[in-house]
Amino acid sequence: MTTPAVGPFAGTSRLNAVRRTLELEALGDAPHVDLLVIGGGVTGAGVALDAASRGLRTVLVESRDLAFGTSRWSSKLVHGGLRYLASGRIKVARESAVERGVLMTRTAPHLIRALPQLVPLLPDLLRPGQGALIRAGFHAGDALRVSAGTPGALLPRMRRIDAARTRRLVPGVRTAGLRGALVAHDGQLVDDARLVVALARTAAQYGASVLTRVRAEEVTGGSARLVDTLTGRELAVRASAVVNATGVWAGEVDTSITLRPSRGTHVLVDAGMLGNPTAALTVPVPGSTSRFVFALPQQLGRVAIGLTDEDAPGPIPDEPQPTEAELTFLLDTVNAALATALTRADVRGAYAGLRPLIDTGGGSTADISREHAVLESPSGVVTVVGGKLTTYRRMAEDAVDAAVRLRRLPARTCWTARLPLVGAPGHRDSRPLPARGVPASLLARHGGAAHEVLAAGVSVGEPAAGGLAPVAEGLDVTRAEIAYAVTHEGALDVADVLDRRTRLGLVAQDAERARKAVEAILAEGQEG
Ligand SMILES: Cc1cc2nc3c(=O)[nH]c(=O)nc-3n(C[C@H](O)[C@H](O)[C@H](O)COP(=O)(O)OP(=O)(O)OC[C@H]3O[C@@H](n4cnc5c(N)ncnc54)[C@H](O)[C@@H]3O)c2cc1C
Numbered sequence: 001m002t003t004p005a006v007g008p009f010a011g012t013s014r015l016n017a018v019r020r021t022l023e024l025e026a027l028g029d030a031p032h033v034d035l036l037v038i039g040g041g042v043t044g045a046g047v048a049l050d051a052a053s054r055g056l057r058t059v060l061v062e063s064r065d066l067a068f069g070t071s072r073w074s075s076k077l078v079h080g081g082l083r084y085l086a087s088g089r090i091k092v093a094r095e096s097a098v099e100r101g102v103l104m105t106r107t108a109p110h111l112i113r114a115l116p117q118l119v120p121l122l123p124d125l126l127r128p129g130q131g132a133l134i135r136a137g138f139h140a141g142d143a144l145r146v147s148a149g150t151p152g153a154l155l156p157r158m159r160r161i162d163a164a165r166t167r168r169l170v171p172g173v174r175t176a177g178l179r180g181a182l183v184a185h186d187g188q189l190v191d192d193a194r195l196v197v198a199l200a201r202t203a204a205q206y207g208a209s210v211l212t213r214v215r216a217e218e219v220t221g222g223s224a225r226l227v228d229t230l231t232g233r234e235l236a237v238r239a240s241a242v243v244n245a246t247g248v249w250a251g252e253v254d255t256s257i258t259l260r261p262s263r264g265t266h267v268l269v270d271a272g273m274l275g276n277p278t279a280a281l282t283v284p285v286p287g288s289t290s291r292f293v294f295a296l297p298q299q300l301g302r303v304a305i306g307l308t309d310e311d312a313p314g315p316i317p318d319e320p321q322p323t324e325a326e327l328t329f330l331l332d333t334v335n336a337a338l339a340t341a342l343t344r345a346d347v348r349g350a351y352a353g354l355r356p357l358i359d360t361g362g363g364s365t366a367d368i369s370r371e372h373a374v375l376e377s378p379s380g381v382v383t384v385v386g387g388k389l390t391t392y393r394r395m396a397e398d399a400v401d402a403a404v405r406l407r408r409l410p411a412r413t414c415w416t417a418r419l420p421l422v423g424a425p426g427h428r429d430s431r432p433l434p435a436r437g438v439p440a441s442l443l444a445r446h447g448g449a450a451h452e453v454l455a456a457g458v459s460v461g462e463p464a465a466g467g468l469a470p471v472a473e474g475l476d477v478t479r480a481e482i483a484y485a486v487t488h489e490g491a492l493d494v495a496d497v498l499d500r501r502t503r504l505g506l507v508a509q510d511a512e513r514a515r516k517a518v519e520a521i522l523a524e525g526q527e528g
Contacts (some may be wrong), residue, residue, distance in 0.1 A: 221380015
């Protein structure tokens with residue numbers, strides 16, 4: 001067992017261009033590792049953390065950027081698994097509830113809040129008996145939470161609220177005939193890509209090399225050719241075990257894997273259009289008893305309305321695109337519960353992601369199990385696929401357990417359920433949150449690492465109020481956060497900053513307004 005020392009970065013969670021170069025050089029000098037992880041989404045980053053924290057010499061390669069794939073296109077919910085319970089999939093439902101509790105109490109509570117989700121009781125919205133069904137489902141969700149050991153103080157139990165309270169939580173709700181709402185709670189991430197970055201950085205702190213812009217090719221169970229896409233240089237690496245965590249691209253890395261991707265789309269509107277809701281609005285899809293469209297309040301003053309579930313056969317695009325039909329479906333469905341209908345002109349942005357579902361033959365993609373699988377191919381590659389953001393930790397544990405067993409690796413048992421991520425309370429670099437003067441949004445994105453963000457702002461010449469000026473007028477992201485993305489979070493270019501470290505890129509206008517400042521801070525941060 002080895003924990004590599006990488007000079008100035010040993011034991012730190014900082015990721016940046018200098019560390020990347022040093023780690024690539026070190027790998028060239030000693031190209032044998034215990035575990036090579038391919039893919040820097042939530043699954044791969046989770047695998048890297050699991051393996052490194054068990055003492056394995058671990059290298060993670062990501063062909064683009066952390067959270068480049070599906071992991072940044074989710075609904076950002078940390079699910080209790082209610083939906084799976086409804087379809088009788090008790091094992092996956094319970095696993096989800098347990099992992100939600102782990103995330104919200106120990107590993108990443110700083111990135112997750114309890115989100116009230118309300119179903120408005122409007123006469124023409126629910127079919128006869130549907131209200132009773134939803135109520136029973138919410139009660140079952142409570143039972144699941146209790147069985148997972150998650151306290152009611154963290155996720156309050158379901159209740160019915162009156163019309164006035166419903167309007168306070170979602171002011172844009174239609175009031176004619178409103179009899180109140182049923183409310184249940186689930187977890188909501190401030191941002192999915194931030195979870196991935198926190199995982200990758202924590203893995204790096206435990207000694208993993210996290211290498212973005214490095215593509216794995218010619219992958220076998222014990223080797224791969226790595227291509228540095230910034231320089232074109234190639235490196236042959238040998239590994240005692242190789243884990244393929246490339247999501248919807250898994251079949252490209254290992255041709256024995258067949259997936260059936262399904263597209264999920266969200267549209268973004270200004271939160272003001274729904275009266276700045278503090279709860280999610282849940283609207284049943286007409287004609288279905290189990291499908292809903294959600295209007296989810298987000299950071300940066302937006303509401304995300306999602307989501308669809310569409311078969312998406314064919315080649316895997318870098319960035320899947322929503323269709324007009326999906327946008328229309330989402331707006332039409334949510335409008336049934338709003339006082340003032342949203343129109344196409346209200347849409348500020350839209351995004352789509354592909355679920356990496358395991359191909360189980362015919363039927364609709366909505367019916368395919370969200371359970372994950374760990375598969376060993378004839379070439380010896382261990383692939384971990386399926387699942388979801390919420391269950392990444394369990395997926396990682398199962399994948400590393402399989403690699404350890406198959407290759408007899410000398411690793412301690414998994415302990416990631418007790419391991420706080422960068423920024424979480426209990427992480428060794430976390431500090432109490434500054435009491436005053438720091439935007440709540442910065443604290444929500446960085447938690448106990450906020451003090452490092454402020455220091456990074458100063459280090460790239462953002463002394464005014466510790467770099468707390470917004471990156472552009474009216475945008476809720478500070479200049480210090482941009483600096484921190486470059487010095488600590490592995491952002492290598494403007495797109496990394498706009499599209500993954502911040503989510504300004506979700507609305508093209510916001511991204512354009514911030515671009516110049518980001519370019520300048522990036523140049524300064526990389527010199528520094
Ligand atoms: C619309 C939508 C909404 C969702 N909402 C939720 C939700 O609210 N809650 C929840 O828990 N789950 C949700 N999910 C599920 C969840 O987002 C996914 O299961 C999860 O993000 C998959 O992560 P991954 O790491 O396996 O794949 P990815 O995030 O796609 O990561 C794979 C990575 O591998 C890299 N890669 C590919 N090929 C190579 C190569 N040759 N070399 C190096 N790197 C390579 C890619 O660049 C990519 O970054 C949602 C999914 C979708 C589509």
